[in-house]
Amino acid sequence: MGRTGHEGGGPPGLSRRELLRGAGLAAAAGATLLPAARALAADAPADLRVQGPDAVELTLTVNGAPRTVAAAPRDTLLDVLRLPLDLTGAKKVCDRGTCGACTVLLDGKPVYACSVLALDVAGRSVTTAEGVVGGAGRAVADAFVAKDAMQCGFCTPGMLVACAAAVAEHGPSLTLEQARAATAGNLCRCGTYPHVLEAALAAAKTAKGR
Amino acid sequence: MAESKVKLGVADVVAEKTIRHEDADPAPWGLDARLAVVGTEVSRVDGFAKASGAARYAGDQRPTGLAFARIVRCPHAHANVTRVDLDAVRTMPGVLAADETGGRRKTYAGAPVAVVCAADERSLDDAVAAVRVSYEVLPHVVDATEALAEGAAQVDPKRANRGDADGRGRGGGPAGDAQKALDEAELKVEATYRTQVQTHVPLEPHGSVATWSEDGKLTLWCSTQSVDAVRNEMARRFQVPAADVRVVTEFMGGGFGCKFGPDPCDYEAVRLARATKRPVWCMNDRREEHLTGGFRPDSVQKLTLGGRRDGTMTVIAGECYGTPGNGQGGAGAANTALYDIPARGVTQFGVSTFTAHGRAFRAPGHPQGVFALEGLVDEFALAAGMDPLDVRRLNDKHPVRRLEWPVGAKRIGWAQHRRKVPGSDRGPVKRGVGCAGGVWYNAGGGSWRIDVAVARDGSVVVRSGVQDIGTGTKTVLAVLVAEELGVAPGAVRVEIGDSRFPPGPGSGGSTTAPSVGPAAREAGVRAREGVAAVVAAAWGVDADKLSFAGGRVRGPGGKETTFEQACAQLPSEGLSVSGVRRKNYEGFSGTCGGVQFARVAVDVETGVVRVEKVVAVHDAGRIVDTLTARSQVNGGVIQGISYALFEEKRLDRASGDMVNPTFDTYRIAGMADTPEIDVVFMDVANGINNVGMMGLGEPATVPTAAAVANAVANATGVRMRELPMTPARVLAALAAARGGGK
Ligand code: FES
Numbered sequence A: 001m002g003r004t005g006h007e008g009g010g011p012p013g014l015s016r017r018e019l020l021r022g023a024g025l026a027a028a029a030g031a032t033l034l035p036a037a038r039a040l041a042a043d044a045p046a047d048l049r050v051q052g053p054d055a056v057e058l059t060l061t062v063n064g065a066p067r068t069v070a071a072a073p074r075d076t077l078l079d080v081l082r083l084p085l086d087l088t089g090a091k092k093v094c095d096r097g098t099c100g101a102c103t104v105l106l107d108g109k110p111v112y113a114c115s116v117l118a119l120d121v122a123g124r125s126v127t128t129a130e131g132v133v134g135g136a137g138r139a140v141a142d143a144f145v146a147k148d149a150m151q152c153g154f155c156t157p158g159m160l161v162a163c164a165a166a167v168a169e170h171g172p173s174l175t176l177e178q179a180r181a182a183t184a185g186n187l188c189r190c191g192t193y194p195h196v197l198e199a200a201l202a203a204a205k206t207a208k209g210r
Numbered sequence B: 001m002a003e004s005k006v007k008l009g010v011a012d013v014v015a016e017k018t019i020r021h022e023d024a025d026p027a028p029w030g031l032d033a034r035l036a037v038v039g040t041e042v043s044r045v046d047g048f049a050k051a052s053g054a055a056r057y058a059g060d061q062r063p064t065g066l067a068f069a070r071i072v073r074c075p076h077a078h079a080n081v082t083r084v085d086l087d088a089v090r091t092m093p094g095v096l097a098a099d100e101t102g103g104r105r106k107t108y109a110g111a112p113v114a115v116v117c118a119a120d121e122r123s124l125d126d127a128v129a130a131v132r133v134s135y136e137v138l139p140h141v142v143d144a145t146e147a148l149a150e151g152a153a154q155v156d157p158k159r160a161n162r163g164d165a166d167g168r169g170r171g172g173g174p175a176g177d178a179q180k181a182l183d184e185a186e187l188k189v190e191a192t193y194r195t196q197v198q199t200h201v202p203l204e205p206h207g208s209v210a211t212w213s214e215d216g217k218l219t220l221w222c223s224t225q226s227v228d229a230v231r232n233e234m235a236r237r238f239q240v241p242a243a244d245v246r247v248v249t250e251f252m253g254g255g256f257g258c259k260f261g262p263d264p265c266d267y268e269a270v271r272l273a274r275a276t277k278r279p280v281w282c283m284n285d286r287r288e289e290h291l292t293g294g295f296r297p298d299s300v301q302k303l304t305l306g307g308r309r310d311g312t313m314t315v316i317a318g319e320c321y322g323t324p325g326n327g328q329g330g331a332g333a334a335n336t337a338l339y340d341i342p343a344r345g346v347t348q349f350g351v352s353t354f355t356a357h358g359r360a361f362r363a364p365g366h367p368q369g370v371f372a373l374e375g376l377v378d379e380f381a382l383a384a385g386m387d388p389l390d391v392r393r394l395n396d397k398h399p400v401r402r403l404e405w406p407v408g409a410k411r412i413g414w415a416q417h418r419r420k421v422p423g424s425d426r427g428p429v430k431r432g433v434g435c436a437g438g439v440w441y442n443a444g445g446g447s448w449r450i451d452v453a454v455a456r457d458g459s460v461v462v463r464s465g466v467q468d469i470g471t472g473t474k475t476v477l478a479v480l481v482a483e484e485l486g487v488a489p490g491a492v493r494v495e496i497g498d499s500r501f502p503p504g505p506g507s508g509g510s511t512t513a514p515s516v517g518p519a520a521r522e523a524g525v526r527a528r529e530g531v532a533a534v535v536a537a538a539w540g541v542d543a544d545k546l547s548f549a550g551g552r553v554r555g556p557g558g559k560e561t562t563f564e565q566a567c568a569q570l571p572s573e574g575l576s577v578s579g580v581r582r583k584n585y586e587g588f589s590g591t592c593g594g595v596q597f598a599r600v601a602v603d604v605e606t607g608v609v610r611v612e613k614v615v616a617v618h619d620a621g622r623i624v625d626t627l628t629a630r631s632q633v634n635g636g637v638i639q640g641i642s643y644a645l646f647e648e649k650r651l652d653r654a655s656g657d658m659v660n661p662t663f664d665t666y667r668i669a670g671m672a673d674t675p676e677i678d679v680v681f682m683d684v685a686n687g688i689n690n691v692g693m694m695g696l697g698e699p700a701t702v703p704t705a706a707a708v709a710n711a712v713a714n715a716t717g718v719r720m721r722e723l724p725m726t727p728a729r730v731l732a733a734l735a736a737a738r739g740g741g742k
C-alpha cells in the first residue's frame, strides 16, 4: 500500500515521490489535473513563495509540543525527526517510500516520513512512535509486548504507528483484513507479521468505539 | 564430578540416563522437572523499548559533534581505478575529509573506492556527488556457470574460478560407494535443481557510530552479531590495546549471518573519527547493503537419488556448485542431509565470480540443499508409486523428526488435502500440500561466563557481552535467572551487547541461546545459594531447606519473606556471582529435527503461488520461552516463503551491477504474503546441557522452500526445480509440461 504524503489526509503537501514524478505527472495529467495535483492547487497557501536553497526555519507540532527546526528544501520529515529533533524511533530503512519503517502520523493519519518534505509540514502536527505510546497508542504498544509483535525491533515503531492508526480509525470493530491492509506497507525482515496482527486485534478489542 | 539420574527423551520415548557433570553445574532438567517460568510464554523484556522507539540502535546514536561519512563505490564488476579526483571535494562546504580507500583493481560492483566525511548529511550528499573517478573497465563474469567456461575472466589471476572439490560437503557428507549403489539401485530419479542468490536484507544495514576520547580510547556503536570480534579486529587494525576499545550493540536490527565482523563502513567510521577528531556516523544505505552486505550463494545441483522399489533410499550422488562471490568457500548445499542415505557421493565446489562476498545466511547451505533433496524425495516417491510422506517416514531415523511427521500431517490435513492425482482440481486455481524435513546441529558450547549481581534492594542484574539480534537472548537470560531465584523475569535486568561485559559468543548458527543460557542458569543457582545463605543464617535454619518461588523465600516452620526483604540481609556490596558454560553432555539427541507442511493455491492462468497455511513442527531441546520461540519460527517460515517465491539478487550481465537493489524491485514477503502459520513444539528433555536447550533460529527456515515447492507440485502436477517460483517461471513450467513450451 502506498503511504505517501497526500494519502495521509489533511491538507496534502507535495510528497517527495510526487516531486520526483513531477514532470511525468504533469504530462500525463494534461488539461485535467490528477486528484493529488488538484488537491495541491486547492490547498496552496496564499503566500506561496520560493524557499531555499538554504535551510529555513519552520515550526511544527511534534508529539504535542511546538518545535522549531531549520530544514533545507530537500530535507524530508524523516531527516528532521531523526537529526535536529533526535526522535530516532522512525527508521531510515529505504528512504524512498517502500518499507514503512519511517511511518509517523501527520495530522493523525499515517504517512511515510521519508516521502514527505519537511517544508510541507510547517504548522502541522506530527506524532511519532515515541508520542503514540504516550496517548491512546499505549494500549497498542502493550499489546505488541504481550503478543511479541517484534523480533529485532527495527520495523517495530513503524508497525506500531500503523497499527495505532488502524485501531484509532476502526476501534473495536477492526477486522483482520483491515489490520492487514493497514500494515501492508510495512516490511519486516524478521517475519513478525502474524504477531503484529494478533496485537492489533487485541488492542482494538480494548479500544473505545468511535 | 557429580552424577545425576535424569529422565531424558520426547513423548513416550523416555529413558533415565546418568549424567556426569561438574559439581558446580546444576544437574540437567529432565522431562519431569517442574518449572515455574521456563517453558511458559514470557514477554520480551525489552519489548516496550522496541515498540515505543526508545531503543537506540547503532545509527541512532547522537554523540555531540556527530559528522557523517559515506563510501563511494565502484560501479563496475571488474575495473582498475585510474584516477580519483578529490581535491575539489575537499574544499566544499562542510567537508571534513575525503580519502581514497586504496587498492587499484576492483573485483565487484560496490567495492569501496573513496570515502567522504562531512559535518552534515546535505553537505555530504553534495560532496559525494562531486567525486570523480576514472576507471579502466576490464572483462568480468557474474554468473557461476559462465565463470566455469574456458576463457572466462578470472577473479584471482593465479587461480581458476572453479574451486577445489569440497570433500566434506554439507549435511551428511560423503559415505559408502555411490557408483556401486547407483548401479544396483532399482529406481533412480535424476534432476537438476537451481536456487538463486538471496541477500540478507536486515532492515538495519551494516554500520557504526565511532568516537575517540582524547586519551585514545575508542567507543563504537556497531550493528554487529559479535561485539567481541569487532573489538578485537578494531584493536588490531588501529593498533590500540583491546582494552581501549569498547564496542556496544545494545539493540541490533537484524543480521541473519551477515554481520560477524566489521565492514568497510565500520572501519571508515573509526578511521575518520580518529582523523577528524569528531564522532563519525557511517551506515550503508539500502543499495549498498543489497550490493555488498552479503548473500546466500546460489546453487546448481545435478543429483541422482536411487533406491529400492519399496521406497528405501540407498544412494544420492552428483555435482553441486554455486558462487560465493569473490571467494570460493561456503557455497555447498546440504543435499545429503536428513536421511542417512547409506551411499552419498555429491561433489561440491564453489565458483569465484566478480560479485561481492557471500556470507553465512541463516542455516548456510540448508534451504537450498533441502529444496533439492526433498524435491527429489518427492520425485522418488512418485516413481515408486508411494505417498511421499510414507517414503519419508520409512527412511527417517532422526529420533525427534520421526515423531514430528505424523503431527504435522494431521494438522495440515494431509489425508484430506493431498491430491492423489496432482493438478486434478477443476478451474484455474489448483490446491495441494507438500512437506519437507529439516535438521540443525547446534547445542551451543564455549566456556562463556555470565555475571549476576544481586543488590540489597533485591534488584538483579545479569551481564554478558552477548548480543540480542532479535531472537530474544535478553529474555532467555532473564527467564533462566528468574527461574532459579523464584522471581518474575521482568524483575531481572539484563545488560548485554557491550564488550566491557564478560565476553559472549557471536550471535549465529543458532548457538547463542544454548551457549549462554546454561551459564545463566548456573549463575542463577549461585545467586540463590548466596541469598539462601544469609537468610538461613538469620533464621537459624539449613540453607538447603529454603525454597524460592513466586517472589518469596520460604523456610521450615512457616518462615516466609519476600525476595527483596531476603536480599536486605546481604552485605552492603550485595552479591556478585558467575556461572560458566560447561562442556556439552551426551544428551538425547545432538541435532534438532523439524518438519514443515505447506498448503498452497496456484493460479495456473497467472502463475501466482499463494501459500495458504504452513504447519511448522519443531524441536530445540527445552523451549525456554514459548512466546519468543514462536516468533522465531514464524520468522523462519516467512523468510522461507520469501526465498521460495520472491527473492533474487539480479545482476546485469553487461555491467555486473545489481539491477534490483531496492524493496520495490527486490521483493521480500510482506503482510499480504503471510499465511496462517501453525507452530508446534515438541518437548524434548535433551540433557545436552543443564537446561537441555538448543538453537531454533536456523532450523525454522530450513524446510520451508522445499515444502512450498512440493505443495506446488502436488497442486499443479508440475515440478518447479528452480527458485524463486515466480509467476513467469510457473507459467513456463506449466507450458513446458503441456508440451507446448514457449
Ligand atoms: S524509510 Fe520510509 S518507507 Fe522506507
Ligand code: FES
Binding pocket: A150, A151, A152, A153, A154, A155, A156, A187, A188, A189, A190, A191, A192, B203, B253, B254, B470
Ligand atoms: S522485527 Fe526485525 S525487521 Fe521487523
